[in-house]
Amino acid sequence: MEATTDIDLTPSAAARVAMIATKTGKPPILRLAIDGGGCAGFQYKFELADAPAEDDIVTVRDGVSLVVDPMSLDLVRGGAVDYVESLGGAAFRVTNPNAASGCGCGSSFSI
Numbered sequence: 001m002e003a004t005t006d007i008d009l010t011p012s013a014a015a016r017v018a019m020i021a022t023k024t025g026k027p028p029i030l031r032l033a034i035d036g037g038g039c040a041g042f043q044y045k046f047e048l049a050d051a052p053a054e055d056d057i058v059t060v061r062d063g064v065s066l067v068v069d070p071m072s073l074d075l076v077r078g079g080a081v082d083y084v085e086s087l088g089g090a091a092f093r094v095t096n097p098n099a100a101s102g103c104g105c106g107s108s109f110s111i
Contacts, residue, residue, distance in 0.1 A: 006073055007032075007059055007066065008080035013092060014064040016083040021048060021064075028064040032081060032094070034072040042075060046092050 009017075009030070021028040031049040034042050049067055052058050056067040066081055079096040 006057065006077045007068060009059050009061045009064065009066040010080055010082040011062065013066075013081050013083040014061040016092070017048075017064045018062070024048065026050065030064065030066050030081070030092075032066060032068050032072060032076070034075045044092075044094050 013030070014028075017030045018028045020026075026048045027050060029049040029052065031045075031047050033045045033047075035045050036042060052065065052067045053069065055070055057070065057073050059066040059068075068076070075098060076094060076096050077098065079094055079098070082093050082095060084091060084093050
């Protein structure tokens with residue numbers, strides 16, 4: 001488990017993870033993984049984790065951890081995870097400087 005500044009967790013995302021973790025009785029650890037698929041080639045996958053894996057890269061804000069596996073981090077390095085509420089709904093969003101394009105819903109991207 002390695003600490004990093006390669007990806008950021010915004011205060012609003014940290015607050016939302018903390019609230020969800022409290023409601024579910026889980027630790028405040030958000031896992032971001034990148035899967036193949038989605039309408040643009042890669043898609044973001046979020047879930048609460050029980051603990052970081054040994055090779056995870058960890059970013060901490062306000063007592064909340066964001067964990068990313070090394071392969072996924074290569075695709076989002078320099079980005080940030082935010083929590084956004086809009087007319088279309090509320091969701092975690094990734095600001096990814098490595099994405100050449102994305103889809104309209106913001107849940108997938110291409111390199």
